[in-house]
Amino acid sequence: MSTHTSSAGGAEGTLFIVAAPSGAGKSTLVNALLEREPSISLSISHTTRPPRPGEQYGRHYYFVERVEFEREVGEGIFLEHAEVHGNFYGTSRKTVQDLLQQGRDVLLEIDWQGAAQIRKAKPDVVSVFILPPSRAELERRLRGRGSDSAEVIERRLRNSRGEIAHAHEFDYIIVNDLFEDALDSLQAIVRAVRQRSALQCQRHESLIHELLTET
Ligand SMILES: Nc1ncnc2c1ncn2[C@@H]1O[C@H](COP(=O)(O)OP(=O)(O)OP(=O)(O)O)[C@@H](O)[C@H]1O
Numbered sequence: 001m002s003t004h005t006s007s008a009g010g011a012e013g014t015l016f017i018v019a020a021p022s023g024a025g026k027s028t029l030v031n032a033l034l035e036r037e038p039s040i041s042l043s044i045s046h047t048t049r050p051p052r053p054g055e056q057y058g059r060h061y062y063f064v065e066r067v068e069f070e071r072e073v074g075e076g077i078f079l080e081h082a083e084v085h086g087n088f089y090g091t092s093r094k095t096v097q098d099l100l101q102q103g104r105d106v107l108l109e110i111d112w113q114g115a116a117q118i119r120k121a122k123p124d125v126v127s128v129f130i131l132p133p134s135r136a137e138l139e140r141r142l143r144g145r146g147s148d149s150a151e152v153i154e155r156r157l158r159n160s161r162g163e164i165a166h167a168h169e170f171d172y173i174i175v176n177d178l179f180e181d182a183l184d185s186l187q188a189i190v191r192a193v194r195q196r197s198a199l200q201c202q203r204h205e206s207l208i209h210e211l212l213t214e215t
């Protein structure tokens with residue numbers, strides 16, 4: 001749990017990771033969580049994956065060419081980076097650190113490899129792994145999304161076994177069967193963590209001081 005002090009003198013924000021095999025519903029859950037908890041900042045990753053129809057630069061990802069991504073890796077701009085399903089993805093170190101320093105809670109939607117790198121750099125991170133209720137449902141969701149070619153879907157389904165094998169490394173596991181139940185669970189985790197850090201850190205320092213000193 002973060003008890004660090006931010007540049008503004010208050011408590012540093014909490015870093016959350018949400019990971020899942022492709023198609024389990026991670027982005028849908030995270031977007032719904034952000035509607036319920038709008039003060040959480042979502043980190044926008046850099047990727048070499050081509051945009052899907054409707055995806056926008058800077059909103060869904062920073063889409064970059066492979067050569068640019070490799071240059072950015074060389075410059076050390078990533079807090080973590082990994083190859084996932086044949087594409088490269090990375091999280092901007094500066095963006096995340098600036099937001100945490102400002103006291104903002106930050107959520108990363110990344111894979112298990114990135115999560116492992118972050119745990120080493122930031123042991124305070126709170127990580128959640130989303131499981132689909134069954135393999136058949138995972139496949140149904142991937143195909144039903146209609147965003148990827150049959151080849152890409154096959155590859156992601158094949159990779160899902162290797163990803164699910166890392167679920168136990170995460171602090172929490174949520175089964176995304178009934179959407180609203182899974183969303184409630186994710187929100188409950190975020191709220192519990194925030195409450196814990198609020199007690200430990202200086203977020204409520206002035207109120208605590210006031211309550212202790214007022215006659
Ligand atoms: N609980 C649920 N029940 C039924 N469908 C769901 C549920 N959650 C998400 N979906 C649907 O499953 C599909 C995949 O969801 P989503 O795109 O959020 O997956 P993802 O885990 O973020 O995948 P990726 O890692 O490839 O981005 C979407 O069409 C979404 O609407």
Ligand SMILES: Nc1nc2c(ncn2[C@@H]2O[C@H](COP(=O)(O)O)[C@@H](O)[C@H]2O)c(=O)[nH]1
Pocket residue numbers: 019020021022045046049080081082084085089090091109110111112113114115
């Ligand atoms: N290690 C990282 N993994 C990331 C990052 N951004 C996304 N991802 C993961 O990649 C897969 C595929 O995503 P998609 O958008 O192509 O479907 C998924 O598991 C994401 O969580 C990142 O910055 N680092």
